[in-house]
Amino acid sequence: MNGRAALIFLDTWSRFSVKKVDHATRFKWYHPNIFTRWLPATNQAVILAFDLDPPIKERFLKAVMKSDKSWLNDPFWVYPHLVEQVALIQEPAVWAIRDHVRSMETEGKPEGRPQPDYRRLHDIARHAIHVNETLDIAVQNIEHILEQHESYTKLKPDNNSPASEDIHLRLQSWQSFIANLRSRSISNEKRLQNEIQLAFNTVAQHDASVTLEIGRATQLDSATMKTIAFVTLTFLPPTFICAIFSTSFFDFGGDSGWSMSNKFWVYWVFAIPTTVFTTLVWTYWPNIRRIFFSTNE
Numbered sequence: 001m002n003g004r005a006a007l008i009f010l011d012t013w014s015r016f017s018v019k020k021v022d023h024a025t026r027f028k029w030y031h032p033n034i035f036t037r038w039l040p041a042t043n044q045a046v047i048l049a050f051d052l053d054p055p056i057k058e059r060f061l062k063a064v065m066k067s068d069k070s071w072l073n074d075p076f077w078v079y080p081h082l083v084e085q086v087a088l089i090q091e092p093a094v095w096a097i098r099d100h101v102r103s104m105e106t107e108g109k110p111e112g113r114p115q116p117d118y119r120r121l122h123d124i125a126r127h128a129i130h131v132n133e134t135l136d137i138a139v140q141n142i143e144h145i146l147e148q149h150e151s152y153t154k155l156k157p158d159n160n161s162p163a164s165e166d167i168h169l170r171l172q173s174w175q176s177f178i179a180n181l182r183s184r185s186i187s188n189e190k191r192l193q194n195e196i197q198l199a200f201n202t203v204a205q206h207d208a209s210v211t212l213e214i215g216r217a218t219q220l221d222s223a224t225m226k227t228i229a230f231v232t233l234t235f236l237p238p239t240f241i242c243a244i245f246s247t248s249f250f251d252f253g254g255d256s257g258w259s260m261s262n263k264f265w266v267y268w269v270f271a272i273p274t275t276v277f278t279t280l281v282w283t284y285w286p287n288i289r290r291i292f293f294s295t296n297e
Contacts, residue, residue: 038075080170116199
């Protein structure tokens with residue numbers, strides 16, 4: 001402005017971000033970056049566009065070149081075209097995440113142990129978070145643009161022309177559109193988190209069922225071992241008695257009838273200490289083993 005408060009030029013600068021993901025979870029970032037300088041004396045606008053990748057570049061230039069001439073009286077006339085292009089690439093970005101989520105939701109239950117692709121699940125979740133972030137940025141940018149445009153229209157009565165009202169309504173319309181995309185994107189992220197949780201729970205459920213089967217098999221083995229132990233305990237005393245009487249300490253074939261050797265005490269001299277020693281070793285073996293390994297370490 002000059003000393004008489006006449007508007008000489010008005011500068012604006014905005015930057016958006018968009019992330020698109022394909023079916024193979026490859027992604028590409030878009031960063032439309034626009035600087036404008038509006039000259040009210042001649043109704044001319046200088047537009048500097050940075051990082052406009054195809055197809056944004058072609059569509060944006062085509063829209064700007066065919067803009068309504070009455071809009072040129074407003075310094076924000078570029079932004080409905082820019083926001084439209086941002087919305088047009090945000091929409092497939094949101095639906096691409098939805099397609100990935102839907103493909104996971106429709107997958108059949110695998111036979112045997114589930115094998116979820118956790119890396120893919122978390123990659124898609126990361127992309128969904130980024131898409132939400134870019135939509136938040138877009139909504140915030142449009143809110144600021146609308147605030148600045150409203151301030152401009154209230155600066156002078158002449159600034160509030162029908163063209164300016166049309167521009168404001170267009171911006172509000174695209175703001176609502178992107179806000180709706182944001183709601184869809186939030187739903188995608190929640191559905192994706194639900195699928196990730198389901199994958200973890202499915203694996204845990206399968207592992208729990210396997211553990212239950214192992215427990216049942218262990219119970220059967222335990223019952224079998226009890227049966228074997230009972231049979232062993234039943235036949236062990238008679239076997240022990242038979243073993244003693246079958247030794248050379250007893251003689252049943254002589255003319256004098258049944259006789260026992262006067263050296264029978266030798267059997268007990270060796271049997272009793274050996275039994276006591278074996279029992280002590282079995283009782284204290286865990287402690288002996290622990291001491292042995294701690295000494296070696």
